[in-house]
Amino acid sequence: MPRMRPNFTKxxxxxxxxxxxxxxxxxxxxxxxxxxxxxxxxEDDYQPGTINGVHIDYPFER
Known part of the structure; x- marks a missing residue:
């Protein structure tokens, strides 16, 4: 899925x-x-199991 273009770029x-x-x-x-x-x-570090810093639960973590 494409990211939205930030407003400042326009x-x-x-x-x-x-x-x-x-x-x-x-x-x-x-x-x-x-x-x-x-x-x-x-500069934010993305951790494994995240999409743009949002944690996604894996089935084996439940």
């Missing part, structure tokens, strides 16, 4: 450089916070 302030996503100067604070939170979420 902004004219967004710069989509491979490996260097950033916002142009003058971007609204809300957009800056959204990008910061998204980039931080990419």
């Amino acid at each position: 902004s004219p302030y967004f710069v989509d450089e491979p490996g260097n996503w950033h916002l142009k100067p003058g971007a609204p604070k809300e957009l800056q916070i959204e990008l910061k939170n998204y980039l931080k979420s990419l």
Whole structure:
């Protein structure tokens, strides 16, 4: 299932450089916070048995 495209990527302030996503100067604070939170979420460790950090119970764990 494809992931939804984050809203900040549709902004004219967004710069989509491979490996260097950033916002142009003058971007609204809300957009800056959204990008910061998204980039931080990419650093979260995914544990086995999870999908995007949501734990999925296996039958043998019950």
